[in-house]
Amino acid sequence: MIAILLTALLVQIPVVLNADVGWLLTVNEKILDGRKFGVDLFESNPPLSVYMYMPAAMLGRMTGIAPEFIVIVLVIAEISGALFVIDRAAAAAKLGARERSLSTWSFAFLLAILPGTIFGQREHIAVIALTPFVAITALRWRGLDPGRVAILAGVGAGLAMSIKPFFALVAGLPIILSALRQRSFRPLFTPEAWTAAIVVISYGAVVVAVFPAYLSTYAPMVAEAYLPIRRELSALLPIPIAVIGASLGFLRLSGPQNLKMGSAAIPWLAASVGGAASFLLQGKGWPYTAFALCLFAITAPLLQVGTKTLRAPVVIGGLATVVAIGLYLSSPAPGFPPLQARVQAYVKHPRLLTITDHIGLGHPLVRQIDGVWVGSSCAQLLAAGAMLRENSSQPSEGERARLDSIIEFERQQLLADVRNGRPNVILVDTSLLSSFPFDWLAWANSDPELRMELSRYREVEDVGRVRIFVDQSNSER
Template identity: 25%
Template sequence: MTDKTPLIIGLLTALFFLFWVYLTYPLLMSDNNAVLILFAERFLDGGTFGQDIFDTNPPFSILIYAPVVWMKQVFGMTYHMGNFLYPLFLLALSLFLSAKALSSFTADRLSASAKTLVLSLFVLGVTLGSPQSWGERDMLAFFGLFPFALTVLTRTYELEKLGKIFTLLASVMGGLLVLLKPHFGLFIAILFLHRAFTQKQIRSSLLSIEFLTPLILTLLYGLLLITLLSGFSREILPDVLALYSNAPIHAATLYQFSIIIGALTLILWGLSETRFKGPTLFWIRFFAAFIMCALVGYLAQGKGLFYHLIPAKTTFLILGTLTLTAYLETFAKLKSFAPVISFILACATFFLFFSPLQNFNRVSAFSTLPFTEILQETCPEKQRCRAFIMHEALNGVPVTHLYADIEMSSRFSSLWWLAPIVENDNTALKEKYGTFLAEDLDKYKPHALILAQTAFGAQSQNKMQKAFHLTDYFSDNKIFKKAMSHYRKINARTINPSLYYRGTALYDPERTLKYDVYLLKNMNE
């Protein structure tokens, strides 16, 4: 049975993976991915940060999706297909690099069954555990960090000469993708501190490929931010820090954080017993350290979003399964079956808490979603539609533009800056952003405007929302008022924007918002 254990786990993983493909490919991509792809397209078409792209996400978060745009331009793929296949390629590369690094550990350090468990649960954690978040930046960062961390560990113990090309590939992938979520650098720092303590040689660590490569990539990115991408650093970043980053931590953040920390604490408490020693204890500590660092990053981001937990919850799945396997192997009658039993129990538990069998939005139903219906009624028939949908959060706006092929007629993906400006009565920023909106209206000349009648509470659990009209708020801005003079209001529509989050915790069937709908007076412009 022992010899066949990796094969059994591998076959089960393959079946689960195929099931995930069947479930996930028909689903709408996330708003985050949609807007980053649209901005990547705009940048590749010559757009600049500040003038054409004004978003809270740093430039690399946008540029990392450039391959999806190229896949459409070169191979004629839809953005939907590209958004599915591109992360899948990165996952395959990550899996290959991770398997190569793990193969360096002999059976007395990590058994073949344990290696298969680690790799299988890595795959299932990012696929079945996150179907509605496929391809999110936290996931991509994890794809880079996981094999890179294992490579650093392998070279720390000098188990096998992995080769310079392999080490460089793992280091480039890790160094690049971790730039998406720099807080993961904390775990990388811990790994190199561990190496310095283990080898008692700092100089060799600082001159290694796996240390120099991420360092050089980080310095090059920093250089780009002050030169070619200076629009972000100079124009966008100061406002992001002032208006967006100071948003309060959602209650859900602390709730989810406490659950994971509580479960992890129980495992660590179990480690204090004499049951686990040697390699088993080493690997449990390794994955536990990663989880702790990932959760620090989760709190640091402070938004309480599910996809920010992908690295932590996936690694927790690995940690819990390895711990359970080690425990079951202490029983002679269960020793041969322990990995398979642990794997099945882990998958069952994962399905219970992170079930992929939710009623998520599918591409086939996209035309029935509210913004699409409004634009189908209002857009001209003989030319590509241009639209501006105003909302303080994404709420289905980017996916509407992407799937309906409607030009996003603004430098903003959402009016993330609006609520802080209104609440703090910041006159200077009000004038600045009102002028930005006017400039975009003059530049893109959207055929339709869909403007939410609220600037507050769209993402909160509080259903009470303060009435707000964008046109009234900026009526004292002469440039904005002139730009709006080219539009006429045709009606107000009441819709439920949370329909775009069906199957998630953000969906509320009773929540509605009113939107004012405007049309360009001269639709031939």
């Protein structure tokens, strides 16, 4: 187990953390500088998704160590904690040493190695926290008692659902299936289920009390303009069908009993189906949103066949499937050309701003070039969603007015960022949601005040879909 975790640590150190982690570390550094979340810093996800990276930002300032490295270490520590809870529950249930070892090695690999480039992402952290809860549900499915450590699993599940409410499907489907199987409500009221519910309710109360501005101002705009952005169902379905189909296939090959209702694999399959439902409901199609689906789909046959002797073709096919899933999870998003050297050729350590709907244009680029982010959000994502809704549907007059106000809100935030942040480099995208050609500069210039502010900048280069603008008063080439 230690070897697997150390391998993950060594693999992740030279890997550039993904755009979301880079942005959220930057947000927390801004908060430490005195900015207020939901007032002058905006993020589409709930507050816990932001503040969960605060320990890394604070430790980075206290020690001088790069926060990116601290994130890796803290996630490895979280994985170790999850493995400890799973093993203690297995020991309380009196499982054999071989089964416990297989479980520990399997989850060490699946939680630390399989994520690849999504390591440290919100979904990755949430699934780590959620896995002990599913493991304890699987023990109860077998009629075993996981002991008092189940309460810790409940805390993890509550935090996972607080990070993203969609994870309630992953945690809930296995226990609902247990209730149906037993024809009893008892599986719904276990100590871990009560603990998870208390954590979620407590978190909701904290959000209402501490972040009223986020709830009253920004969250409604997110619901109006961001959540409806989704891909067609026909484009989303192939992933769940392929992954769950492969899981069922390997369970069938390893033994017909693995697909019976009483099989120990059923809770893991149910969690995977919950992950599939979460993936489809979010509708974005980003690989990291399928992590729960993939991890629990692999777990279902892996824990069943690990103690058996299998034919070589089955083993090779299983390994190939796991590798394919890992490559899918780490597949790059529609991206941008390399910009580090090009930006630094004009300004060293720039004050950077972007005009785009894509978080990946400015992050983690600003950290890679040791620049200063001067924006109040990662991108103009809400404006993009509002414009897409206006052009692709027929909103009512009231809906159109709300969408127009969201677009204007984003434009005014951009104006404030340019005025107050005084960026010396602005990167302008030429694509809407990485799917349609779009003139973001013209969108910004439609506001007279913003056009006047942007007139100070001259375009020095265009690289692929990105136009680079530099403050004309900047003398450094």
